[in-house]
Amino acid sequence: MLHTNLSRLLASGGPKRLISTVNKLTTVEVNDKTGIAILTMNRPPVNGLNLELLQDLKSSIDEIEGNKSRGLILTSSSPTIFSAGLDILEMYKPDMDRCRAFWSQLQETWLALYGSSVPTAAAINGHSPAGGCLLATSCEYRVMVPKFTIGLNETQLGMIAPQWFMSAFLSVLPQREAERALNQGRMFTTEEALRVGLIDETANSKEEAIEKCAAFIGTFAKVNPLARSLTKQQFRAADLQQLKNGRKEDLEKFLFTVSQPALQKGLGIYLEGLKKKVKKQ
Numbered sequence: 001m002l003h004t005n006l007s008r009l010l011a012s013g014g015p016k017r018l019i020s021t022v023n024k025l026t027t028v029e030v031n032d033k034t035g036i037a038i039l040t041m042n043r044p045p046v047n048g049l050n051l052e053l054l055q056d057l058k059s060s061i062d063e064i065e066g067n068k069s070r071g072l073i074l075t076s077s078s079p080t081i082f083s084a085g086l087d088i089l090e091m092y093k094p095d096m097d098r099c100r101a102f103w104s105q106l107q108e109t110w111l112a113l114y115g116s117s118v119p120t121a122a123a124i125n126g127h128s129p130a131g132g133c134l135l136a137t138s139c140e141y142r143v144m145v146p147k148f149t150i151g152l153n154e155t156q157l158g159m160i161a162p163q164w165f166m167s168a169f170l171s172v173l174p175q176r177e178a179e180r181a182l183n184q185g186r187m188f189t190t191e192e193a194l195r196v197g198l199i200d201e202t203a204n205s206k207e208e209a210i211e212k213c214a215a216f217i218g219t220f221a222k223v224n225p226l227a228r229s230l231t232k233q234q235f236r237a238a239d240l241q242q243l244k245n246g247r248k249e250d251l252e253k254f255l256f257t258v259s260q261p262a263l264q265k266g267l268g269i270y271l272e273g274l275k276k277k278v279k280k281q
């Protein structure tokens with residue numbers, strides 16, 4: 001009951017204090033009463049994860065870790081897109097120095113989110129392909145609004161999701177389901193995602209999704225925070241360590257992959273397809 005009241009207060013727009021507007025592409029709002037932070041991505045039109053958005057996400061996660069928030073809810077300011085995943089323009093005909101900084105920042109941001117000491121939840125209020133799905137599956141709980149899609153579609157782009165994308169996916173889905181979905185590059189509708197367990201709940205609106213995420217975070221109200229966070233970290237330690245140990249190799253593999261002419265050609269065709277779709281409407 002206490003948890004429900006807390007979450008209602010949060011969602012009803014109860015007393016909220018904007019504690020950070022420092023970052024250009026993210027905002028953090030901490031509710032004074034509940035202590036839960038809402039981290040909102042705001043990079044129109046599709047929250048494409050470019051270097052700057054990844055930097056802002058990392059610094060917002062650090063801020064939430066530092067200000068003793070009771071939990072983190074990740075969401076988007078767009079009414080239809082949670083995140084379109086990695087900004088393909090960071091990988092298409094890239095400047096290699098920037099590309100290096102981009103991938104290193106993606107690693108850094110993932111380590112911070114997946115390894116966060118506070119309870120994390122994603123209020124998925126729009127489409128969430130690839131890198132968007134990575135962000136959502138790196139959280140501990142997912143609530144999604146109907147009529148959108150989520151999944152790791154990398155193979156559809158002729159790309160291979162790195163091992164740590166798979167780790168986050170596997171922390172949510174059974175191996176058999178995860179392997180098949182990744183091989184197919186399958187995008188799940190909200191209803192399908194609920195059926196396989198890729199999301200935990202559905203909600204009819206962003207506000208309701210945030211309320212349900214807050215209720216999840218509220219379930220830890222009476223649990224010792226240190227015991228909870230150390231337990232979470234033990235569960236995630238092997239996945240985190242695997243990337244920490246292999247960061248350099250992972251970066252080199254990425255740079256090698258994006259410099260392949262066949263991949264560049266595929267990305268060009270994919271981008272063209274996205275643009276043609278816009279013109280048809």
Ligand SMILES: CCCCC/C=C\CCC/C=C/CC(=O)SCCNC(=O)CCNC(=O)[C@H](O)C(C)(C)COP(=O)(O)OP(=O)(O)OC[C@H]1O[C@@H](n2cnc3c(N)ncnc32)[C@H](O)[C@@H]1OP(=O)(O)O
Pocket residue numbers: 045046048080081083084085086087088089127129130131132153154157159160161162163253254257258271274275277278
């Ligand atoms: C083992 C070794 C491995 C080593 C590593 C190797 C490889 C690296 C692995 C790479 C991993 C990649 C993960 C990714 O995240 S790749 C990105 C995947 N994302 C997508 O496929 C999403 C594509 N977008 C869409 O499907 C749709 O845009 C949508 C998100 C469903 C939204 O649809 P809608 O609302 O209709 O919007 P538009 O389609 O009209 O888009 C508006 C605008 O935005 C541009 N855009 C969309 N998505 C992206 C993107 N991801 N990056 C850059 N730009 C994007 C789109 O082109 C439109 O632009 P214009 O307005 O200029 O036309």
